[in-house]
Amino acid sequence: MNRKLIIYFSLLISITMFSQENRQSFSLQEAINFALENNRTAKNASRDIEAAEKQKWETTATGLPQISASVDYQNFLKQQVSLIPAEFFGGNPGEFSEVVFGTKQSVNATATITQKIFDGSYLVGLQSAKVYLQISKNAKEKTDLEVRKAVIEAYGNVLLAEESVNILNKNVETLEKNLFEIKKIYENGLEEEESVEQLQITLSGVESNLKNITRLKDLAYQMLNITLGLDINNPTFLTDSLENLTAEHMDLGLLEADETVENTIDYKIAENDKTSKELLLKLEKSKALPTLNTFINGGYSAFGDEFNFTSKDQKWFGSSLLGVTLNIPIFSSLGRSAATQRARINLDKSKDDLIETKQRLKLQIASAKSDYQFAIEDYQNKKQNLNLAERIEAKNQTKFFEGIGSSFELRQAQTQLYAAQQEFLQAMLDVVNNKAALETILNSVNN
Numbered sequence: 460m461n462r463k464l465i466i467y468f469s470l471l472i473s474i475t476m477f478s479q480e481n482r483q484s485f486s487l488q489e490a491i492n493f494a495l496e497n498n499r500t501a502k503n504a505s506r507d508i509e510a511a512e513k514q515k516w517e518t519t520a521t522g523l524p525q526i527s528a529s530v531d532y533q534n535f536l537k538q539q540v541s542l543i544p545a546e547f548f549g550g551n552p553g554e555f556s557e558v559v560f561g562t563k564q565s566v567n568a569t570a571t572i573t574q575k576i577f578d579g580s581y582l583v584g585l586q587s588a589k590v591y592l593q594i595s596k597n598a599k600e601k602t603d604l605e606v607r608k609a610v611i612e613a614y615g616n617v618l619l620a621e622e623s624v625n626i627l628n629k630n631v632e633t634l635e636k637n638l639f640e641i642k643k644i645y646e647n648g649l650e651e652e653e654s655v656e657q658l659q660i661t662l663s664g665v666e667s668n669l670k671n672i673t674r675l676k677d678l679a680y681q682m683l684n685i686t687l688g689l690d691i692n693n694p695t696f697l698t699d700s701l702e703n704l705t706a707e708h709m710d711l712g713l714l715e716a717d718e719t720v721e722n723t724i725d726y727k728i729a730e731n732d733k734t735s736k737e738l739l740l741k742l743e744k745s746k747a748l749p750t751l752n753t754f755i756n757g758g759y760s761a762f763g764d765e766f767n768f769t770s771k772d773q774k775w776f777g778s779s780l781l782g783v784t785l786n787i788p789i790f791s792s793l794g795r796s797a798a799t800q801r802a803r804i805n806l807d808k809s810k811d812d813l814i815e816t817k818q819r820l821k822l823q824i825a826s827a828k829s830d831y832q833f834a835i836e837d838y839q840n841k842k843q844n845l846n847l848a849e850r851i852e853a854k855n856q857t858k859f860f861e862g863i864g865s866s867f868e869l870r871q872a873q874t875q876l877y878a879a880q881q882e883f884l885q886a887m888l889d890v891v892n893n894k895a896a897l898e899t900i901l902n903s904v905n906n
Contacts, residue, residue: 483689484696487614487704490687494610495603497688504595504602511595515588522581528570534766535563562762569758576753576783579745587738594731601724604899606686611895613683615888618701620676626880627669634662634873640860654859654866661870665877705887708894709835714828716901720820724902729816733809740802746795749787756780820900827897834889841879841886848872848879 485493495501538559545554575581638658644650681691689695720726757779761768788795855872858864898904 483693484698485614485687486698487611490614490683490697491607491610494606494687498606498610498686499688501599501602501606502688504599508592508595508599511588511592515592518584518588521584522575522578525573526570527573528568531567531569533565533567538563563764564766564768565760565762566768567758567760569756571754571756573752573754576751577748578750578752579748580742580750583738583742583745587735587742590731590734590738594728594735597724597727597731600902601728604724604902604904607904608895608899609686610683612892613679613686614697614699615701615704615891616679617676617683617697618699618704619884619888620672620679621697622701622884623672623881624669624676626884627665627672630665630877630880631662631669634658634665637856638662641866644860649862651866657866657870661873701884701887701891705838705890708891709838710894711835713894713897713903714832716897716903718821718824718901720817720824722902723820723824723900725820725900726813726816729809729813733806733813736802736806736809740799740806743795743799743802746798747788749785751783751785753781753783755782823900824897827893827900831890831893831897834886834893838883838886838890841883845876845879845883848876852876 538561540557540559542555543558544550544552545556546552548556550556638655641650641654641658645652645655680695684691684693684695687695757777759775759777761773761775763773767773852869852872852875855864855869859866859869
């Protein structure tokens with residue numbers, strides 16, 4: 460029996476230690492840093508940059524010397540017969556002799572080097588590859604900003620749920636104590652049954668809300684894990700508190716931050732789009748320019764009626780060729796002209812989109828600042844309201860148990876207190892989230 464107990468407790472300790480080892484603790488900043496490296500969307504954005512760098516070299520390489528080689532082996536299963544006038548061989552005029560030219564088998568080995576000398580589309584392609592790389596970098600920056608914002612929101616939702624559960628548990632504990640006391644008073648005939656029923660209704664509502672918030676807390680942890688790039692059921696522990704985060708995110712100086720739209724990531728992305736449309740217009744224009752390429756090749760050929768090409772006595776005949784190719788576009792039935800006009804139309808659209816983006820960002824910045832300022836003011840207001848609600852509830856509870864207050868008045872005060880508690884928690888979260896939203900749109904993240 461003792462041995463079984465020892466084994467049982469050893470397993471229990473091992474499981475507990477394993478659970479603690481796998482549990483990950485994060486402050487908000489640690490969570491942000493972790494997500495920027497492990498969030499799946501952020502990782503894919505980094506891969507897009509790597510792919511853009513490879514594509515840049517891929518485009519560059521097309522203008523560098525290209526070397527190719529080929530080996531051709533031919534075996535005529537039945538050789539072609541040609542007819543030659545017989546008089547060439549001393550025969551009668553008008554008659555033909557059957558002649559087979561060449562050998563039955565042959566091998567040709569050739570190596571070729573090609574080089575672009577001038578190609579307008581290649582030059583545009585090099586510029587486009589650089590722009591594409593910049594687009595990928597801007598997309599990565601945008602993704603990181605959005606991931607940071609998502610982590611702050613998910614982290615805050617977990618803290619909100621945790622605080623709500625703690626407050627509701629305290630409320631349930633207080634209500635159960637009050638209900639126990641009022642039942643004793645009622646049993647002694649000093650209180651009406653309605654008072655007991657009023658408290659039971661209040662307790663039932665708070666317990667139901669507690670169950671719901673507990674379920675939401677589990678979902679909040681799962682959402683945070685997904686945002687961090689962890690397994691959905693990973694045991695995660697948060698080291699920051701909602702109150703401390705709110706204090707850290709009270710920054711009135713941010714309301715005076717520089718509103719230069721050109722520094723925002725959304726403007727940079729819109730500018731990238733305009734630049735890419737300019738390059739597409741250049742590309743269509745370049746198709747009307749001539750292209751000049753050169754090549755040189757060399758090779759060896761061998762012939763025979765039998766497969767003796769591996770023999771050291773086999774004769775190989777060398778050859779080499781140098782060539783230059785000039786292609787001059789002359790007439791495309793106005794196809795190139797239409798393509799150029801279409802590219803110019805798209806460029807004009809992107810210019811208007813850039814102006815629209817600039818105006819929209821100005822409005823979004825102003826709106827985000829307004830929301831952040833309101834969140835700070837609302838937090839201060841909700842904090843005062845909570846203090847008042849606590850005092851009102853305490854007074855009504857005292858009056859009720861002294862017999863000078865009604866159960867209905869107590870229930871009203873309790874309901875008002877519970878609402879003030881949740882509003883205060885939400886106000887704290889709004890301060891954190893609205894600051895994150897303002898920092899995201901301003902692209903002014905200070906870690």
